[in-house]
Amino acid sequence: MSWKAGLSRYLPCVRFFACPDSPSSRGVMTYYARNYDHLKILNPNLPLMIRTVENAMPAVTTELEWTIQDLLRFMIQTGRFRDTNGSISEARVEAAKAYLSTDWDKLSIERWKSPGFDPERPGLDEDEPAWKENPQIQANLGTFFSMKNAMSEQLEVIKSGPDNEYTRAENALLMCQRVDLWCAGEKEVEQAVIHLYKLGRKLNEREVELPSFIAEYYPGPHKAQFCRKHNPIPTANRMQRCKPLPATTDEGEVMVECAELK
Known part of the structure; x- marks a missing residue:
């Protein structure tokens, strides 16, 4: 009961795919028909959708946002940093570990070392094209720039793998939020939904970093x-x-x- 009530807290949606005429999709169709009302009562704002297409692969999926840190851990754990000869690339593995060891708290502090100036502000180059030549800004933000340059170099090494290694790893990670359910029974379908729930709980427990600048303005009424x-x-x-x-x-x-x- 507890995980069912928490679906809408951790998942933006749950999508089922099935073929209405195929016996291989019978478990998905039956589970959806029997549990839709109950899940909808517990999660009234959660989209619970099913797409039925002829010869469709039965599956359940959701939508989650992965970070670069999640991708790098996935690539290290599954041994996806490989050279053309099939061996593990120590250079890219070390670059990934160095990126994961970045002190994000220190980077956030160093970002504001120059009073009244944000080097990450959108449109900065258009508004102040000569800001990089300001010696005071360069002195105050020296540590920040060095950390950012190191991160850029690490990402360049990480993405330098052969055969679109980085992009293929991204696609493989996205497939982790989809569970194929060919000839699965109702219990297997429920376990797949629980898997997506646990995946969402892990990702959504991250602390959300709010923007440090105002992006939208809402004017008040002209005359109250x-x-x-x-x-x-x-x-x-x-x-x-x-x-x-x-x-x-x-x-x-x-x-x-x-x-x-x-």
Whole structure:
């Protein structure tokens, strides 16, 4: 029961694939039909979808965001850093381990060592094209730039593998959020959903880093409206009940004279 109620907390959606006429998809079809109502009651906002196509491979999948750290750990654990002769590439493995050992807290602190300046601000090169020539900024952010350069060099080594090694590893990692269920029974389908739940719980327990700059602005109302009797700002129904009579204050705000006060 507990994992079923937590699906919507850790997973953005759950998709089932099945062929309606194939016996190999019978387990997926039966599980979906028998458990949809129960799962939907526990997770009313979670999309539980099934796509039925002729000759479809029965499967269940979800959508999760992987980080570079997850990808590098996956490549190290599965031995995907290989040279053309099939041997493990020690250079790329060491570069991946060095990237994983990056002190992210220190990098975040060093980013703000120059007062009033953010080297990661979007559009910085367009707004201040000569900022890289500022000696004060270079002195304050020297450690930050050295750490960023080291990370860039490490990623360049990591992605230098033959035969699109890095891209193929990305695709392989994405397939970890899909479970094929050919001729699977209902219990196997449930275990696949539990696997996706545990995967989402692991990923979503990461602390979310909020942006350090304002990306969107929401202007307030040009002229606020108040009712002297029904404060705070009245709703549409209350405004209609009050039969407001507009009046202007010295500050230019639009006041609402409630007809009930007349």
